[in-house]
Amino acid sequence: MPTVSVGRDRFFVALGRTYAQEEFEVLCFEFGIELDDVTTEKAIIRKEKHLEDDDGEVDGDDDEVIYKIEVAANRYDLLCLEGLARALRIFTGTEATPMYKISCIPRDSMLQMHVKPQTSQIRPYVVCAVLRGVTFDEARYNSFIDLQDKLHQNICRKRTLVAIGTHDLDTLKGPFSYEALPPQEINFVPLKQEESFRADKLMEFYKSDMKLKKFLHIIENSPVYPVIYDSNRTVLSLPPIINGAHSAITLKTRNVFIECTATDLTKAKIVLNTMVTMFSEYCENKFEVEPVEVVSHDGSKTIYPDLSCYKMEVSLSEVVGPIGISLDETKVISLLNKMQLQAESCPSKGEPRISVSVPPTRSDILHARDLVEDVAIAYGYNNVPKSKPKCMTIGGRQPLNRFSDKLRAEVARAGYMEVLTFTLCSREENFDMLNRTQDVNKAVIIANPRTSEFEVVRTSLMSCLLKTLKHNIDHPRPIKIFEVGDVVTLDGSRDVGASNNRRLAALYCNKQSGFEEIMGLVDRIVNVVRAPHIKFGQNYYVPTNEPEFFPKRQCKIVMSDGKQIGYLGIVHAEVLRKFGIPDPCTFVEIDVEALL
């Protein structure tokens, strides 16, 4: 979940009142956001610099209290102070949802963005808008920059899907063009630099930039790089990497040109709408946005941003039915209004119907079910009367799990201690340390392991029990442990190509190997699992020769039809050495599913 930092005092000014912290937390809880942390600018800097509280003064005298607020991942309109305060003002009923509108300008004087065909090779979409007569101050400016960062992190998926460029329009001259050119042909002075770079050299240069290097991969290997020019061939930006220095925004900027380049048009529109609906608040004509015409290489023209409301029509019961409350349409409309949704009653003969206008800030509303949630939130989740589902059903267990529990109880009764280990283990533990090499091609291997501890899904419980024993090596002997758990092996007959197999494993460790102790346990299990379809002959131990056990002190366990259901043996000295176990051990593993 994204977290937004806002200065508390400025936030309360924006809310039009102050709150005691507890009171504010209650409001957050009801609305579905969370006051995650209360800190100060100084404390944040200290933390970044890893300083102790009394470790001297930190630069800057900003001691403002900062609220860190966690918001839902699909509410891009809550990613800045402006949007959060607006949403809460509307939720508490102190303000109505604004009407976001496009300024009326003749089509022939509208700014244009021409899209060149080569862009479709790398980043096909661009959408733009202009904010006229913006008044920035330091706080607003910082919020404007922070919102771009937050959008880049979240909906833009680290700039892969969408990248935002904002420019001082007064330094530029339209029309603009969105092109894709070989990097050697692009030269400009990037933001925060003084000299001009050729694009390929610039990419090289940013390889050592902590912030930018993680975005380079998006275009690095493309023969053409996306670039935006004005009519004087001034570079606005090299998306999604960096803007040009020429058109950089300052506190004095009055007219802002916003471009969003993208691989996903839907998200680009949402991002553009979020930027303009949030910051048109500071425009001369509040909530008014100047459109830009995007001219595609095929000649088609589209005007952005699209600030129209998404219209939905729902019946009253569709909205309140799933909540389990009964309200009339007037009440429902007032609840929808609290959630920024304009609504009105529709003329209808039968059941009351409601028409809802979803503003461009609420891109998360996809379905009538989303209206249900908003009504429930505005009504108060904790005011919804509880009820009981009426359906009569009968409970039941999975036979394999029930059977596993019976076996667990049986082995525990035999004096073994149950342990619970991880399914994931290292490649080394699962194979090399057990002297097993031939099994590698049967195992599920993790493509992106975070640590070497978790590289492969276990194909046997053996390494898990040996590891557990190692961690308790000082425990008094004899040590008798067991686990019932799943292993996973590749299996072509399954849709996902792999299947679980339930195993029972036990390990005995003492001054002597306990080979016969383990055989005693197996005898007991064989005795209790016998059934008309589970048959064992007189001799169910058949000698084997596996590398993880001592020769001649190992065998497999077979049913009367010859099917192998398990194996056991005195653990080989080499294996014990690799796991750091000084005393002899006997290990057994049995396929539980074969006995069901």
Added chain:
Amino acid sequence: MADVEACLLAHLNSGGEVPDSRSYASSLRVTHDELEAVIKSLSAFRIVDTTDITKETWVLTDEAKGYVAGGSPEAQLVAAIPPEGASKDVLREKLGSVFDIGMKTAAKNKWIGFEKGNKDLVLRKVNTIKDDLQEQLKSLESGEVLSDKVIDDLKRRKLITKEKSIWYALKKGPQFVAKRKKLATDVTQEHLRSGDWKDLEFKDYNFGAQGQPIAIGYVQPLLEVVREEIQNIFLQMGFTEMPTNNYVESSFWNFDALFQPQQHPARDSHDTFFLEDYLEKVKEVHQRGGYGSKGYGYDWKRDEAEKNLLRTHTTAVSTRMLYKLAQEKPFAPKRYYSIDRVFRNEAVDRTHLAEFHQIEGLICDYGLTLGDLIGVLEDFFSSLGMSKLRFKPAYNPYTEPSMEIFSYHEGLKKWVEVGNSGMFRPEMLLPMGLPEGVNVIAWGLSLERPTMILYGIDNIRDLFGPKVDFNLIKSNPLCRLGLQ
């Protein structure tokens, strides 16, 4: 020893007293040490009362003890001389060290003489002698008092030394019995067979000591204790367990089928799907919407859906189960639950593991409401001892409305998040073919977290994994969930 005790008790019982345990011991012909052991045992139970008598007494040296047994040196010498006499060398050889001492006193007592002209031949002058020294030593040993002159003489000859000794005067104690019963520590087969259990009196037992360690088996607390109880709650509420033994899952079931858009790390792809029709519907609802939804408006890629992964939630299984349920006609309501492992590619720390157990419950029926969900959650969590619940709006791609579940923790004095819940989105249910109007209410939580709260464990690795201490497994108390 039993005899000594019997004699002593009989003696005291018949009115006798023992003024001096030392002489009493010699009267019984036992050493004083033997008698002393009996006295101590009896006095511990206050059967006899003892008064210590401390005296400094003369005791015989080893040399003197030899004389008591074999006679004084002079007597030995006289006895060694045959009637015809014997040479000094012969006598010295016969008597050893005694010879020189014996010669002196015997000569002084005129018990011996020498042949004239031959000082080497010792002759016996008397037929019988009275061995005074032996008499004196015997008297002293039996406790008689000798004259100071004799004492001085014996002291000078280093035949006696002074020694401090304790003995006792004895009389009946308050718990006196003529015959003491032997106190038993245990009941044996012999007691039962012989019938003497009737007379058994038991020694006091030391209840401060612990019993003997016993060799038994143990079950893992997380599994036995908490999973089993939660399972019981589900079964009581009429839920059927889902088969969750498939750790490897496709992105399709893990994400796409749950109307979760395609942005997730993935694994090698293996096989193809068999559910062409359903796949198309899911693709359509992602890309362009339908079923009353706008959709996400992006290019849904089949390759992405086919990528395999270790499931990140057991909701993937719930989705498979709901799909299966949707294919069964006519529709029948279901309550499903599962408790099994899920995987997250996260760094392991005190509160996070790369794999942990997810508990999931869901109900599928016509007309279920948010109020029903709240009602079920209150039933479920109050069985877990959490009766004070509060719900917070939340976001989850496949549920709408979504609620985080908070419970008031009396110990921590604050609300803690205990799980997530919601109603599955129509965009998830309708492409499966579930009838319009059928809702699914569902909730999930981890198994580890409530267990940690329940047992006050603050490091998850103490509960799950190879580093769990065996002593924790051995000492874990029974789970009392569901016993209230």
